Amino acid sequence: MSLISISFLIFIIILLIVYYRVKPEYQWMVLLLGSIVFYAWVRPVYIVFIAVSIVSTWYLMLKPSKVRWILTLIINLGILIVFRYSIYFNIHSLIVPLGISFYTFMTLGYAHDCMGKKIEPEKNLLHYALFISYFPQITQGPIGTYGNMKDQLLSPHAFDLNNIKSGGYRVIKGLFKKLVIAGRLTYYVDTVFSSPGNYAGLTLIIAVFFYAIELYADFSGYMDIVCGISYMLGIKLTENFKRPYFSRNIQEYWRRWHISLNEWFKEHLMMPAVTSGWNRKASKFLGKIFPKAKKGNLRTVFPLILVWIITGIWHGAEDVYIGWGVYFAIIMLFSVCSMSYMKKLKKAIHWNDDNVFIKIFTTIRTFLIVLLGEVMFRAHSLSDAFMIYKRIFTTTKINGGSIMASLTPFGNGNQAAASVIILTVLMTVLFIVELLKEKNENAFSRHRYLYATGMLVVMALFGVAGQSNFMYQAF
Amino acid sequence: MKKTVISLLTALIVITAAVAFKNVYSCEIPIGNRGIRAAIKEGDLDLLFIGSSTFRSNLNIHTLDEAVNDRAFIISYGGNQYAATSIQYDEIKKRSKAGYGLMVFELDPLMLTEEVKLSDSRVIWDLSFDGKRALWGKLKNEGNAGLPVMYEYFVTSGMDDLITYPVTERFYSTRYYKGAKTDDTKSSGKEFLENEQFDISDSVLIDAQADAVREVIEKCKRDSQPFIFLESPHYYRLEDDPVYVEYHKYFVDLMNEYDVECVYAHDIDFDNHEPDFYEDMSHMSSKGRTVYTEKLVDLLRSRGLL
Structure with missing residues (x-):
């Protein structure tokens, strides 16, 4: 159902x-x-x-x-x-x-x-x-x-009527994300990813960016719906998302994206693997190759690779998912292994993590790393994914022609301009809401009736009908 | 509870008002250079084309205007279907007091194999509420009118254009002149045209589309409206496809049955093997459009239609 x-x-x-x-x-x-x-x-x-x-x-x-x-x-x-x-x-x-x-x-x-x-x-x-x-x-x-x-x-x-109201509000929020934001991005993303060779770098960059937003709006929208329904029944489900695209490093991102799956892997695979006998032997062997490396770091190397390959396979046995898992295994390994060096480097250059520019820089950097991984997650095959990378780095131009060309996946040219405006407004609203929530968890807790009314109107008039399947249902 | 009810009622009222406004008044909203309303605003026309994006891409409006003293206009919608064309004809006749010298309808054999559906939200936008209902009736008769389609048809379709109208209309109106494309369309090149994939092997005749062609013919004859059917030359790979040939033959038989004057693609000496003339299998480049329209005008003149 x-x-x-x-x-x-x-x-x-x-x-x-x-x-x-x-x-x-x-x-x-x-x-x-x-x-x-x-x-x-x-x-x-x-x-x-x-x-x-x-x-x-x-x-x-x-x-x-x-x-x-x-x-x-x-x-x-x-x-x-x-x-x-x-x-x-x-x-x-x-x-x-x-x-x-x-x-x-x-x-x-x-x-x-x-x-x-x-x-x-x-x-x-x-x-x-x-x-x-x-x-x-x-x-x-x-x-x-x-x-x-x-x-x-x-x-x-x-x-409890309050449970029904709060749950209902959350359901509306989830439906809004799914039907209005994810639903509107689907067409562009599907069109570009079905034949990436036909599109130049700028269009591919937009498609990858749209996909990241689509995946988030779809999956977190689903979570909002089910958490809302469950709340109406008086049962609080585990939260699965915590504004992951505002993460400042990749470890943080995975603590905020699909939280329950990552917790599961940590609890039932990573921790047992770290403390296992085979891993102790393997990390000793690594210690001989890298004598200066910290023991604690070496112990996480093989479990990380194992967890990320299994995470990839959990999504499917296609090469893209395994490639995606390996990609994040490498990023995580690099991140873990370079931690002590980075600390020294930061100290030497007086890097202040609390500086607002540094915060923006690290957030964008993390988002870009995630985007590169999402290419593999969405592409039909690894060869398609590599073609997309290649075309992004070799054919991206920003001029009038390429901007006009990037509108073609919106379909009929007669709707492109309207689609662009509406999507821009919607994504800006989503960004501002998430940003304010990031700063203050209680933001938007007042005037909920007003927001609910607005979301219902926008959903009814600008939602995409016939969107009954969610992306993660495939997994 | 009171707040919830007020919230729901407010949403319902706003939604109903927006939907009602769109469905009743969309056809009255001024649209610069395209669509039924703009065509009607032009007054008397010697040449009125009604078809799909093929018409707006393959006809050079300036050449047509030169031939008929600026009294030409092209009404076109993406994938415009015969089921819709028949209703568009009624709308023009009902809403316009102007006279039309020659109406030119598109002859596209493959359009006979298209399921009756909403091909372009502008189709609904340009129709009056009665027209919208008539087209919906056709969709319903064909069994293509489920709840999501109905929702799209009466609620969401065209809503983007409506809300962004003050901004987007300015943009769109620069892209058209009297319904034709004004931008410089480049050829996609031989490699693309020779390799572009298309599969029409599963095509089957949709009776409702053929019936709609008959409707158009009968309505024009009833109104003593001069008309012809015009087949745009497609890139040779599509035109030589056996399925295209099969439905082309069907169309020719249909035209002969009603003794309708037609301009077939092969009536005009236009090289549809020339990649420079095409953007894709059906749409021409600016160069192709100019060459083709000149030859079309010559042919129409030679037949005494202009």
């Missing part, structure tokens, strides 16, 4: 009514039933695979042991690999279960936490089933942890 559909609107209204009408102790059952309906809506057969994952993991983790942990990994990763990556083995007939990458990570996170005794294994199968299948987070996350979600999902929630 798409979040942007009449059927979902009806579904959520019915669910809210039933949820707040039943006895509080039955609320979690309503959520479970609603989640099953939501999940089975498109293809009821999806239920089978998620059920296998839920039942097997729940059962195996009742009494955690090494053997049971390995079995859990085999079952869950087995299902994920068969479905998500079958296409790469020329098996095209398999229907990829909705949200499989996300719920598999939640499942494995739960099992890993049970193994590490961070949480008590859940005795009630249905409670655990609700955690995995909770409908706002099943298709695109956020990847919640059982420790954080359990009490919220299972405890009773009294009806």
Whole structure:
């Protein structure tokens, strides 16, 4: 069921009514039933695979042991690999279960936490089933942890009009980002990336920039919608974005972009890898090659490479995703390894991190590094990505002709000027809102009715109809 | 709760007002150099072309104007369909008191294979509310009128132009003169034209488009409006495509059935193998446009149509 559909609107209204009408102790059952309906809506057969994952993991983790942990990994990763990556083995007939990458990570996170005794294994199968299948987070996350979600999902929630209002406001904000900003950028981005060889540097630069905004507006818009819906039910989901494009270095960027996925990797892959025996041996070996390097830094080298390659593969087994993972692994490694030298250098040149110009410079620098990576993330193949880099660096000219040429992907020339003006206004508004929120988290907390009214009007008149799919649904 | 209701009601009122304004009055908003309203404002015309972007790209308005003492105009929309052309004809006849010497409709065989859809938001912008409803009826009859399409058609389409009108109209009006393109269009070169991909193999005849051609013919005959159909020469690769040839034959048969005068691409001695003349398979460069229009005017004169 798409979040942007009449059927979902009806579904959520019915669910809210039933949820707040039943006895509080039955609320979690309503959520479970609603989640099953939501999940089975498109293809009821999806239920089978998620059920296998839920039942097997729940059962195996009742009494955690090494053997049971390995079995859990085999079952869950087995299902994920068969479905998500079958296409790469020329098996095209398999229907990829909705949200499989996300719920598999939640499942494995739960099992890993049970193994590490961070949480008590859940005795009630249905409670655990609700955690995995909770409908706002099943298709695109956020990847919640059982420790954080359990009490919220299972405890009773009294009806609170403020929750409905705040949640509703957040839903409107998410829809605005998706339908007005991301929706309007899609056409330009798709047109250019489908045949990048036909476009000169300036058009490609604009397309890459638009893609970065589109991806953010789409994904964070989705998060706003699901967080808003969940808030209406009295359940607070993990935040997944914290204005990532204002990050001042690449580590910070990854702490602010797709937060739950990166936290998951840190918790369940990076930390175990750093402390593992094989990594200790590997870092000793590296220490012989780089005797002056800090031990702490050397220990992160192989885990970083591992985490970033897996992050890439998690998005898909295509060369572009692996290339994207390797790109960020290299950037992160460089960043970690050069940290001590940079500190000395900064001291020598009296570099002041709090200087406003330095802040602007480092923010733009980080954004540009991210943009270069996004080229690989969006291109159809690595060869396309390299062609885009090459054309950006060799064919970029700024003159009347190239500016006019950069308008052609807007489609019919008769709409180009209007599209440019509206997009410029929208992106400027988005930038100012995010900037003010960056300075003060509570900005825009007053006059919300006014903003909501404005967003509804703009959305209705300037939104792009028929945008029911979100970009991260593909993962 | 009161604030929420006020908020929702305010949004609803603003949205309804904007949508109503756009749908009822868009055709009355002054548009400089293109579209139905601008054509009507010109008064009596000896030559009125109604077609797609091919017309505005392939016809040199100055050459046409010279031939008819400045009484030529081109109404064109991106991918303009016959289903829309038929309604555009009604709009002109209903809203204009002027006389039209010769109406020239586009003969594009591949347009017969296009699903009835909204090809250009300017199509709706230029129609009166009745015209909009009539075109919507055609979309509905063809089963191409789902909720998202309806939303686009009546709500969002043309809204960008409306809100940015004070700024963009000035820009657009410099790009057109009496509906024709004024910019210097360069050829895309032989390499591009020889390699540009197009696939028309899946084309199927859409009856509604053929019926709309019949409608146009019957309406012109009913109104004793002189008219012809004009086929612009496409770059030879497209024109030689078997699918193009097949639908061209269908079009010729249709014209013969109604005994309609036509100017086919091959009636004019124009070299459609010359890459310098083309921007893409259908649209000409400035050079091609000038050469072609001169030859077209000669032919129309020789047939006594001018």
